[in-house]
Amino acid sequence: MASTQVTPTRMELTKQKKKLVTATRGHKLLKDKRDELMRQFLEMVRENMALREKVEAGIKSANKNFVIAKAGMSEEILRVALMAPKQEVYLETSTKNVMSVDIPVFEYKTRTADTNDIYSYGFAFTSSDLDDAVKSLADILPDMLLLAEREKACQLMASEIEKTRRRVNALEHVIIPQAQSNIKYITMKLDENERSTQIRLMKVKDMMLEEKHHYKEKQQQRQAQA
Amino acid sequence: MYRIAVLGDYDSIYGFATLGLDTFPVTEPVEAAKKLHQLAGGEYAVIYITECLAAQIEHEIAKLREQVLPAVILIPGVSGNTGKGIESVRKSVEQAVGSDILFSNN
Numbered sequence: 001m002a003s004t005q006v007t008p009t010r011m012e013l014t015k016q017k018k019k020l021v022t023a024t025r026g027h028k029l030l031k032d033k034r035d036e037l038m039r040q041f042l043e044m045v046r047e048n049m050a051l052r053e054k055v056e057a058g059i060k061s062a063n064k065n066f067v068i069a070k071a072g073m074s075e076e077i078l079r080v081a082l083m084a085p086k087q088e089v090y091l092e093t094s095t096k097n098v099m100s101v102d103i104p105v106f107e108y109k110t111r112t113a114d115t116n117d118i119y120s121y122g123f124a125f126t127s128s129d130l131d132d133a134v135k136s137l138a139d140i141l142p143d144m145l146l147l148a149e150r151e152k153a154c155q156l157m158a159s160e161i162e163k164t165r166r167r168v169n170a171l172e173h174v175i176i177p178q179a180q181s182n183i184k185y186i187t188m189k190l191d192e193n194e195r196s197t198q199i200r201l202m203k204v205k206d207m208m209l210e211e212k213h214h215y216k217e218k219q220q221q222r223q224a225q226a
Numbered sequence: 227m228y229r230i231a232v233l234g235d236y237d238s239i240y241g242f243a244t245l246g247l248d249t250f251p252v253t254e255p256v257e258a259a260k261k262l263h264q265l266a267g268g269e270y271a272v273i274y275i276t277e278c279l280a281a282q283i284e285h286e287i288a289k290l291r292e293q294v295l296p297a298v299i300l301i302p303g304v305s306g307n308t309g310k311g312i313e314s315v316r317k318s319v320e321q322a323v324g325s326d327i328l329f330s331n332n
Contacts, residue, residue, distance in 0.1 A: 041322050048315055056302050056311060063304045066241050079240075087246035091228040091271045093295065102294055106271065108230075110246060118244050137241045144301075145230075148272040152297035154315065158322040159292055165324075 006182050008189035016186065020179040027171040034164045037099050041157045048150040055147050058140035065133035072127040081121035081130065087111060089141075101160045103153035106145055228295075231265050233258060234276030238303035242274070255282035262286050262298075271295050276303035277310040 006012050070078055088111035095102040118138045119131060210216065232242045236251035243249045250265070252258045258279050263286065265273055273296050280287055280300050290298050300311040320326050 038322065045315065045319055045322075049312070052311055052315060056307055059302055060307060062241060063238070063302075067304065082240055082243055085243050085246055087244070089230055089246040091230060093228055093271050095294065104271070104294055104297065118246075120244050133241060134244045138245055141245055144274070144299075145272065148274075148297045148299045151299055151315065151318075152294075154318045155291050156294065158318040161322040 006186065008186045008193075010190065013183065013186045013190070016179050016182045020176065020183065023171055023175045023179060027168060027176065030164055030168045030171065033099060034161065034168055037101070037157060037161050037164060040098060041154065041161060044150060044157065045154050048147070048154050051143060051147045051150055055140055055143050058136070058143065062133060062137040062140065065129065065136050069127055069129035069133045072129050073125075077125050078130070081126050084120055086120045087118050091145075098153075098157070099160075101153075101157050103156055104149060106149050108142075108145055227269070228271035229269055230272045230274070231270045232274045232301075233261060233265070234274075234279050234301075234303055238276045238305070239274075247274075252279070255279070259283045259286045262290075266290055266293075266296050266298075271297065273298050274301050275299070276301060277308045278303050278305060281308070281310055 006016070090109045090111070092107040092109065094105050094107075096105050097103075118134050121130075123131075230247045232239045232247050232249045233252060235253050239249045239251060248270075250261055252261050258275075262273065262275070262283065275287070275298060277300050280298075287298050290296065300314055302308070302311065316326055
């Protein structure tokens, strides 16, 4: 047992009691944190899943459009058309604190405000299918960014929940029972010491009285006379 | 100011270039891992990567999971959806809850 490692002193007892109080309080707080994290995580992960389905469907149809567009024109013209993009996307990132987890928040800015700037080519040599394809991809971009934000948040929260859960379990099943058994061991040992001291004192007192008054000798004499 | 990168085979990602995302056509796993590493240390906050390519460099992607930036997000490629993206969401749930409680019914 681990309790054999503690020294049974009053100081150690106070220390263990303090430890138990802290651990109990920490356990309660961490449990609350875990529950709240879990609630928010489940909410977010549902949203994440819905977004992902939407984005995957969007990309799938966009890809289909691109394949159709590619079929209608030569590879070289397509490559040339998409070679020099007009538009650029920048991200402003900040972080939001959710239950002590820093989750990223993305805000995207395009270089030019004109939505038509996604077409980086003249319309003369390309098919209209390509326009459709580019447009369909542009339409899902905001959702893709939202997905990135949510998915990252989910990943971060998942690892935080795992950590918190470990801590809660460690406190509940290791630290708190250990402190309790230590306290029990020390109190028992101290009580035992007290009892043995008392007995020793009684014994000493007996011996001192015997030395002074010679009770035993007197008793033997009385018995001899009788 | 951060930017967005897209990693994958050329056919899957060339459309994203028109939107102003930076595309990096790679197909080799070794090269992709190197590129991902390079992009993660740079100015990219979001890296989209095709599922097929991601399957080959899972180890590198797992390393970036715990970091706040960049967010590595799987997208289906032109060859179709492999379900790897949904798998990664499922993995998060499993890590957090201990078992897959949300999507086990489908």
